[in-house]
Amino acid sequence: MIKKISIEELEPGMEVVQVAHDMWQRLPYLYMEPGIIESEEEVARLLELGYKETFVALDDGEGMTDEERLNELIAGRDHDREQKPRVPFHQALGDAMVTYEDAMAHAMHIVRDAKLGRKMDYATSLETASAIVESAVSNPDTLVCLAKLSDFDDYTYTHSINVAAIAVVFGEYIGMSREELILLGVSGMMHDLGKTTVPAAIINKPGRLSKAECEEIKRHPAYGRTILQRNGDIPTQVLEAVKHHHEKYNGSGYPGGLVRKDIPAFARILCLADVYDALTSDRCYKQAILPNKALGIMYGMRDQDFDPMEVQLFIKCLGIFPAGSFVRLNTGEYALVFESNSSQPLTPKIRIVMDQAMNPIQTRDVDLMDQEEPPSRIEIVDCADPSAYRKNLLSYLSGN
Numbered sequence: 001m002i003k004k005i006s007i008e009e010l011e012p013g014m015e016v017v018q019v020a021h022d023m024w025q026r027l028p029y030l031y032m033e034p035g036i037i038e039s040e041e042e043v044a045r046l047l048e049l050g051y052k053e054t055f056v057a058l059d060d061g062e063g064m065t066d067e068e069r070l071n072e073l074i075a076g077r078d079h080d081r082e083q084k085p086r087v088p089f090h091q092a093l094g095d096a097m098v099t100y101e102d103a104m105a106h107a108m109h110i111v112r113d114a115k116l117g118r119k120m121d122y123a124t125s126l127e128t129a130s131a132i133v134e135s136a137v138s139n140p141d142t143l144v145c146l147a148k149l150s151d152f153d154d155y156t157y158t159h160s161i162n163v164a165a166i167a168v169v170f171g172e173y174i175g176m177s178r179e180e181l182i183l184l185g186v187s188g189m190m191h192d193l194g195k196t197t198v199p200a201a202i203i204n205k206p207g208r209l210s211k212a213e214c215e216e217i218k219r220h221p222a223y224g225r226t227i228l229q230r231n232g233d234i235p236t237q238v239l240e241a242v243k244h245h246h247e248k249y250n251g252s253g254y255p256g257g258l259v260r261k262d263i264p265a266f267a268r269i270l271c272l273a274d275v276y277d278a279l280t281s282d283r284c285y286k287q288a289i290l291p292n293k294a295l296g297i298m299y300g301m302r303d304q305d306f307d308p309m310e311v312q313l314f315i316k317c318l319g320i321f322p323a324g325s326f327v328r329l330n331t332g333e334y335a336l337v338f339e340s341n342s343s344q345p346l347t348p349k350i351r352i353v354m355d356q357a358m359n360p361i362q363t364r365d366v367d368l369m370d371q372e373e374p375p376s377r378i379e380i381v382d383c384a385d386p387s388a389y390r391k392n393l394l395s396y397l398s399g400n
């Protein structure tokens with residue numbers, strides 16, 4: 001397993017490993033040069049240079065629990081989307097749209113069954129999650145894009161599918177197995193099912209909630225677990241993920257007040273996907289926040305809500321301009337990001353779709369990584385007005 005230790009604990013023979021870089025601010029005290037430590041002198045030199053901590057690979061993989069192995073995966077070193085062979089975005093989008101629509105229909109069924117106290121069709125949940133996993137493996141940007149641009153507008157269902165899709169994309173990015181990803185997807189689809197037990201008047205209340213109403217809302221993860229357990233055929237890993245998806249890194253979450261790695265890995269991933277989708281979605285009481293701003297806000301929640309390493313990894317996975325971002329360019333034109341670039345996050349692949357006055361134009365694709373030098377270089381200036389998101393932007397991406 002990979003463990004963070006102080007430089008004082010470092011010994012000759014230990015292997016220093018490189019983990020996800022802090023892409024926002026370098027940590028000057030974290031030693032990250034991979035390799036075997038050769039001597040005591042080398043340790044002394046690192047201390048002299050002011051390093052305080054490092055990550056090492058400890059050879060105790062035998063007998064690890066699933067949870068420990070997942071934790072190791074999340075802290076792992078080879079997270080790089082670009083290394084995996086992908087189906088090109090525009091080719092993969094059609095299948096992903098079918099998957100997304102089928103998943104929406106299934107989300108409606110499970111919510112209806114939960115409300116009526118009927119047994120949910122878990123076999124179909126597994127099939128639906130499998131299709132989401134296939135889409136994520138084939139091209140993860142399609143799902144991230146659909147999560148932002150699909151024009152279904154019932155938050156209850158879109159949110160559950162978006163959380164499933166984004167959690168699976170992140171799980172795939174960190175190297176989870178297909179079986180794990182399917183259960184993670186199921187957990188995402190079902191994470192808020194407990195809200196069917198909370199009175200609708202509280203769920204839909206636009207104004208401020210009373211203390212008692214807040215307490216009732218906070219029971220939804222536990223209600224969700226009860227519903228799923230009653231189904232009789234849903235694995236414990238899913239039950240626990242649903243129960244703990246509102247726990248926080250610093251222990252201030254609910255229902256258990258669990259801290260750090262005591263929170264199940266699935267639940268921590270659901271929490272990242274849940275917060276990202278909630279921030280970037282329109283709700284009755286707030287406007288959507290732009291994807292890049294939402295990721296910035298989430299970075300600010302490190303150490304409180306999220307493990308700092310994990311939220312950085314999540315940001316790296318989605319990119320500073322996630323797929324589906326509508327952006328303004330230095331040329332004054334507008335474009336849609338369709339492929340993020342996790343190693344060079346400011347230079348995704350984009351499709352230019354509108355002129356300076358936001359009139360549709362003959363679209364053209366540009367890989368911002370692969371361009372001429374200035375002054376003709378195209379750059380993203382900012383994410384564009386969120387109200388533009390409501391103008392069926394997806395249709396611009398669905399053609400070749």
Ligand SMILES: [Fe+2]
Nearest residue numbers: 191192245246
């Ligand atoms: Fe929730």
